[in-house]
Amino acid sequence: MRVINDISEQHAEVTGLDVRRVNESAEMQSVSRLAGELWRNHYMPIIGPAQVEYMLDRFQSPSAIAGQIAAGYQYFMLYHDSRPIGYFAWLADSADSSLQIGKLYIGQSRQRTGLGSRVIAFTERHCRTQDLRQIWLTVNRRNHSAMAFYLRNGFVNGGCLLQDIGAGFVMDDYRMVKELPPA
Known part of the structure; x- marks a missing residue:
């Protein structure tokens, strides 16, 4: 497991914070368990x-996480004092010069x-090293706290997306977009 220190080193006020890239099966199981806790709560x-x-299934x-990683997603776990506290994942599209924050x-x-x-600042730094000019994501239209967070972090609402995900369920989202100025 590779520890990524950019987040914790850049923000020394959070001690004991580690960001680790997810690659191994056991790590994917840990992400899945944490996702279950966080998703059910929120x-x-x-x-x-x-x-x-x-x-979740x-x-x-x-x-599912293994399949996403095989398709190019990069997953990261956030740990504080060795306890998992969050995770994120992204997928770069060099043809489109964009990066999707999928999680x-x-x-x-x-x-x-x-x-x-x-995490957003870390993502922006990564995008600049890869010459990616846009970060985008989707957020549930009723997830008001997350929408406010993304707006505070420079994203704009790029419009509604309604996606059938099977079994009679849909994802009723907004596409949030952040353009990155050239370096």
């Missing part, structure tokens, strides 16, 4: 238990501490 009131369980099971989840006790903003 999304039950927004999309309901049936859709949460369906999406389809998108955040260890095998960004922080445990409730760590939200509103600046950690999510550090």
Whole structure:
């Protein structure tokens, strides 16, 4: 497991913070377990238990995560004092000069501490090294706290997206976009 120190070194006020790239099966299982905790806590009131369980199985099971990594996603776990507190994942598209943040989840006790903003800043630095000019993501239209977070971090609402994900469920999202100025 490779420790990425950019986030913790750049923000010394958070001691004991590690960012680790996810590559091994055991790490994917850890992400899946954490996703279950975080998603059930946060999304039950927004999309309901049936859709949460369906999406966890389809998108955040260890095998789904392994498939995403095989397709080019990079997953990272956030640890504080060796305890997992969040995770994020992204997928670069060099043809489009963009990077999609496919996942960004922080445990409730760590939200509103600046950690999510550090992840965004870390992502921006990565994009600049890869000559990527845009970061984008999707956020559930009823997830008001996340939308406010992304707006505070320089994203703009790029419009509605409605995607059928099977089993009678849809993702009813906004596409949030942040343009990065040339270096």
